Amino acid sequence: xxxxxxxxxFGFLGLILTLLQILPLNNTSFSxxxxxxxxxxWNLRQSEIQQLYQEGNLEGALNSAQESVSxxxxxxxxxxxxxxxxxxxxxQIHGELDQLEEANQIY
Numbered sequence: 001x002x003x004x005x006x007x008x009x010f011g012f013l014g015l016i017l018t019l020l021q022i023l024p025l026n027n028t029s030f031s032x033x034x035x036x037x038x039x040x041x042w043n044l045r046q047s048e049i050q051q052l053y054q055e056g057n058l059e060g061a062l063n064s065a066q067e068s069v070s071x072x073x074x075x076x077x078x079x080x081x082x083x084x085x086x087x088x089x090x091x092q093i094h095g096e097l098d099q100l101e102e103a104n105q106i107y
Contacts, residue, residue, distance in 0.1 A: 038075035042068055042082070049089065058097050065090040 033041070045068040052061035069090055072083035091106035 033071070033074055035075045038071045042071040042075050042086075045071060053093070058093055062090065062093045062097065065093055 045064050049061050049064045049068060052058075052064060065086065068086045069083065072080065072086045076082045087106050091103040094100070094103035094106065
């Protein structure tokens with residue numbers, strides 16, 4: 001019984017390790033993302049932010065807004081209108097969460 005239990009544990013561990021190698025992990029570092037993919041992800045984030053904001057999930061909206069800024073920088077450049085718009089949206093959400101210092105730093 002003990003031997004089969006240990007084989008099961010190692011088999012399960014092997015399965016987990018294999019899945020970790022095969023499946024892509026969610027990485028919030030977008031520096032290696034192509035500009036085209038970043039633009040696509042940026043558009044998705046905009047919809048996500050709006051949905052979370054309307055649901056009253058400001059923390060979730062803030063997380064998505066922060067990712068949106070990073071994506072916009074990769075896709076459009078740091079001085080682009082979409083990047084600045086993303087930063088202003090992030091600052092607005094900080095303000096609504098009474099995180100005024102953070103909002104001020106962005107403005």
